[in-house]
Amino acid sequence: MKGRIHSIESFSKVDGPGIRYVVFMQGCHLRCRFCHNPDTWNTSIGNEIEADDLVQKIISAKPYFDFSKGGVTFSGGEPLLQAKFLLEVCKKLKENDIHVAIDTAGNFDTNDPILKELFHYVDLFLFDIKHIDSDEHEALVGVRNERILEMAKYIANVLKTPMWIRVVYLPGITDKNNALLRLRDFIATLKSVEKIEVLPYHEMGVYKWKDLGIPYTLKDQRVPTIKEAKEVEDYLNEGRNI
Ligand code: SF4
Numbered sequence: 001m002k003g004r005i006h007s008i009e010s011f012s013k014v015d016g017p018g019i020r021y022v023v024f025m026q027g028c029h030l031r032c033r034f035c036h037n038p039d040t041w042n043t044s045i046g047n048e049i050e051a052d053d054l055v056q057k058i059i060s061a062k063p064y065f066d067f068s069k070g071g072v073t074f075s076g077g078e079p080l081l082q083a084k085f086l087l088e089v090c091k092k093l094k095e096n097d098i099h100v101a102i103d104t105a106g107n108f109d110t111n112d113p114i115l116k117e118l119f120h121y122v123d124l125f126l127f128d129i130k131h132i133d134s135d136e137h138e139a140l141v142g143v144r145n146e147r148i149l150e151m152a153k154y155i156a157n158v159l160k161t162p163m164w165i166r167v168v169y170l171p172g173i174t175d176k177n178n179a180l181l182r183l184r185d186f187i188a189t190l191k192s193v194e195k196i197e198v199l200p201y202h203e204m205g206v207y208k209w210k211d212l213g214i215p216y217t218l219k220d221q222r223v224p225t226i227k228e229a230k231e232v233e234d235y236l237n238e239g240r241n242i
Pocket residue numbers: 028029030031032034035036037038040076077078105
């Protein structure tokens with residue numbers, strides 16, 4: 001079976017534990033206004049690769065994984081759009097004892113049979129929550145968040161698979177109307193959360209929107225400092241200890 005990938009980063013230290021081999025899958029069905037990878041959206045472009053070829057590439061990095069307690073991370077785009085392909089790949093990776101992480105925005109049905117099977121082979125989810133308020137989520141991402149929050153609960157409380165929550169901090173948007181308090185309370189209900197990472201909004205991907213001819217609608221958005229994002233991260237983490 002073939003999948004479509006956007007690119008590969010063979011040595012990352014920020015997409016899960018240890019040294020990570022990161023496969024950026026092509027295709028995304030969300031339209032986050034702050035997205036820094038709009039070039040991953042189109043599902044019909046990218047590089048086609050056979051599942052077995054991708055498995056072999058990942059296995060070749062296994063000495064680094066073993067040494068650093070690392071593994072592979074599937075990111076994107078939205079990797080779960082290619083769940084069938086990932087199922088074939090991940091089955092083989094687990095036969096080779098490779099740690100598998102999936103970075104997802106989680107906008108899927110928890111009853112999807114392929115996803116259910118795939119999740120059996122996933123050791124860690126990097127789970128993005130874009131906004132806790134559904135109206136604000138729709139304004140920021142293009143869809144409401146109910147399905148996403150259900151998926152977070154399913155992974156964390158039913159499957160109990162380890163989860164790292166990822167949040168992009170956009171001052172004036174993701175902290176509007178008590179949103180951080182509500183987000184903190186929601187995350188506190190998720191039983192398998194090991195870590196919360198808050199990433200400051202940045203403008204490094206804006207040039208890609210220009211290149212693709214897509215209007216960028218966050219032109220006046222303030223870029224927070226790393227310190228501000230860290231304060232939000234500390235605040236959200238406090239909720240896990242209450
Ligand atoms: S989910 Fe990720 S790749 Fe998709 S639009 Fe949002 S930020 Fe971009």
